[in-house]
Amino acid sequence: MRSRLRAADLVPVGTVGLRSRPGRAALSILGVAIGVAAMVAVLGVTRSSHADVLSRIDRLGTNLLTVANGKTLRGAEAELPVTAGAAVARTDGVLSAAATATLDVRVYRTDRIPSGRTGGLSVRVADPALLSTLDGTMTHGRFLDAALARYPAVVLGHYAATVLGIRDVADRPRVYLGERWYAVVGLMAPMELAPELDAAALIGAPAATADFGYQGNPTRIFVRARTDRTDEVAGLIGRAANPAHPEEAAVSRPSEALTARLAVASGTTVLLLGLGAVALLVGGIGIANVLVVSVLERRTEIGLRRALGATRHHVAAQFLLESLVLGAAGGAAGVLLGAAVTSAMATARGWPVLVPATAVGAGLATAVVIGGCAGLYPALRAARLSPTEALRTV
Secondary structure, three states: OOOOOOHHHHHHHHOHHHHHOHHHHHHHHHHHHHHHHHHHHHHHHHHHHHHHHHHHHHHHOOOEEEEEEOEOOOOOEOOOOOOHHHHHHOOOOEEEEEEEEEEOOOEEOOOOOOOOOOOOOEEEEEOOOHHHHOOOOEEEEOOOOOOHHHOOEEEEOHHHHHHHOOOOOOOOOEEEEOOEEEEEEEEEOOOOOOHHHOOEEEEOHHHHHHHHOOOOOOOEEEEEEOHHHHHHHHHHHHHHHOOOOHHHEEEEOOHHHHHHHHHHHHHHHHHHHHHHHHHHHHHHHHHHHHHHHHHHHOHHHHHHHHHOOOOHHHHHHHHHHHHHHHHHHHHHHHHHHHHHHHHHHHHHHOOOOOOOHHHHHHHHHHHHHHHHHHHHHHHHHHHHOOHHHHHOOO
């Protein structure tokens, strides 16, 4: 009569090696788990980061453009006309525009600070419409308006306020700006699409003209266009800003910097996935090594089972099931570990926690396949042992 092995008996027989050697099994599972966790964590963290960037782009808008003074044909720095800001604001499709200009002036906390210690801060002339054009917010105080722009009043960017040690405007702080004292009337929140303003002290055009001889030529104009006409407006505002030499006006879209981060992150993801795959492969080799050693150690058991009627297929199924269990257990542990790492990193950075279902499914499936492939050779080797050879004393 032909020997049979029921499916109900295959599981306890196939896992006897794991139950008798739990330490070795745990190390094999750990090897696979590390590889799967790396792949799941990479995909999860990347997806969470992408979701955060996309939400920021949606919140900040892709319809913000800038016009800056570019270079002349000889490579010198160009100059935008005094009328550039007003001309850009009148361009069809433009919702609002605000001109700024960088002054050759430095800002200090007091008049006792050495002139060389600028802290990397700049002084800029700002249009009262700047805050609304950028959809910015104030953390303390108020922004410049038509009245304040005429007086020695200054609004500090987030980084500038930090460097100068000013946390609020309740006690009416002052800063030493170009050998003149200016009252700090407001502190701005970080500007994600205009980071150069974070390190700036902003003053009004009338005050800049009276105190520092500002001629009215802007160096950068921020433009908020209609979303559905952003590309069209981008092609028009260069000529509007500098009709005589439109090639000297540099037009850009700040949101493209955030979009570029997605491409960089995607490229990095491929590299990290490759490293995770290598770790998973190493884990599979570990399973194969453990099972080969297990076959050598359990030759007597294999010979006894063969002598009692077990077929080659039964022995092969026993060891193949053992490798599949190791792979599946490693995959499950890796998915849980990868999800935990993703959750921890996303929470710490304030990102939405996203663990792609494809990463979970692919991680489990890959681990099972790796486990099956790793156990194929040991299973065939165990099946090829004859009862007499297996029972022979080594």
